Amino acid sequence: MKFGVIVFPGSNCDLDAFHLIRDILQQPVDYISHQTADLADCDAVILPGGFSYGDYLRSGAIARFSKIMPKVAEFAARGGLVLGICNGFQVLTEAGLLPGALYRNDNLQFRCQQVSVRVENSDTPFTNAASRGAVLKIPIAHGDGNYFAPPELLQQMEKNRQILFRYTDEKGKTRIDANPNGSLDQIAGVCNETGNVAGMMPHPERAGELILGSADGLFIFKSILNHFLSKEAVKHG
Amino acid sequence: MESSLHALGYENVYRVRVGKYLELFLEAENKEEATHQVEEMSRRLLSNPVIEDFSYSLQEAQL
Numbered sequence: 001m002k003f004g005v006i007v008f009p010g011s012n013c014d015l016d017a018f019h020l021i022r023d024i025l026q027q028p029v030d031y032i033s034h035q036t037a038d039l040a041d042c043d044a045v046i047l048p049g050g051f052s053y054g055d056y057l058r059s060g061a062i063a064r065f066s067k068i069m070p071k072v073a074e075f076a077a078r079g080g081l082v083l084g085i086c087n088g089f090q091v092l093t094e095a096g097l098l099p100g101a102l103y104r105n106d107n108l109q110f111r112c113q114q115v116s117v118r119v120e121n122s123d124t125p126f127t128n129a130a131s132r133g134a135v136l137k138i139p140i141a142h143g144d145g146n147y148f149a150p151p152e153l154l155q156q157m158e159k160n161r162q163i164l165f166r167y168t169d170e171k172g173k174t175r176i177d178a179n180p181n182g183s184l185d186q187i188a189g190v191c192n193e194t195g196n197v198a199g200m201m202p203h204p205e206r207a208g209e210l211i212l213g214s215a216d217g218l219f220i221f222k223s224i225l226n227h228f229l230s231k232e233a234v235k236h237g
Numbered sequence: 238m239e240s241s242l243h244a245l246g247y248e249n250v251y252r253v254r255v256g257k258y259l260e261l262f263l264e265a266e267n268k269e270e271a272t273h274q275v276e277e278m279s280r281r282l283l284s285n286p287v288i289e290d291f292s293y294s295l296q297e298a299q300l
Contacts (some may be wrong), residue, residue: 052298057282057283061282063287065282093287094285101285101287101288103288148287148288149287150287202287
């Protein structure tokens with residue numbers, strides 16, 4: 001399975017994602033420049049964290065108009081797997097590929113810490129390797145991670161099971177003080193209606209090895225791989 | 238900022254929020270065309286309609 005990691009000017013987690021996919025997951029991976037209009041033959045696309053275009057105007061607002069983005073939208077429309085992490089999540093909401101938006105953290109602080117997130121739906125291409133209710137230890141590092149969706153939209157997302165992760169305490173309990181940014185309903189990650197585009201504020205690519213404090217981030221990448229392999233198995237009988 | 242205002246004695250101030258103010262020059266045939274463009278760019282790029290509102294005013298200027 002071939003992964004593509006998109007590199008915007010100001011991306012800074014592209015190397016971490018690349019490392020995890022190549023060295024831990026042991027799958028082929030390429031960087032894709034924001035200036036190209038070609039996703040090559042990637043089976044999944046990662047929009048990494050960082051500060052694309054310096055986050056001028058709003059986080060992700062400029063990157064969303066870069067040359068590669070129409071290709072990402074086309075790829076997503078064909079059912080391709082797209083994962084936006086942190087700034088990548090912001091880019092995907094700005095692009096309208098994911099519902100909602102990310103406000104400034106309610107505490108106005110840039111939060112850089114280990115958090116616990118609970119898997120709310122394990123029946124997706126991004127979470128199938130974990131069980132529902134599992135608590136993953138993954139770090140966050142953001143200033144604009146305060147998720148918002150208007151009430152009707154949130155209701156619809158709940159119904160479609162589009163909430164992938166919620167901030168909880170270590171035991172998986174939702175608590176206000178376990179919410180690092182004021183996110184609506186403690187939401188840490190969501191997917192689109194068709195389930196093939198996902199975004200999350202925590203950084204799974206920074207939690208792929210125990211030496212880094214947690215290997216729980218691997219669940220997300222393993223899920224993507226599982227999904228791809230099971231689809232291939234169906235395709236080839 | 239709110240705590241700075243409080244420190245200055247404006248203790249009756251709360252819910253301080255920062256917004257954005259943008260200024261731009263634009264060439265257009267007429268006011269309707271300018272209005273149309275400003276609305277469009279505000280919706281497409283300058284604001285995020287999910288979490289932001291916008292308002293604008295137009296002024297005729299000489300280049």
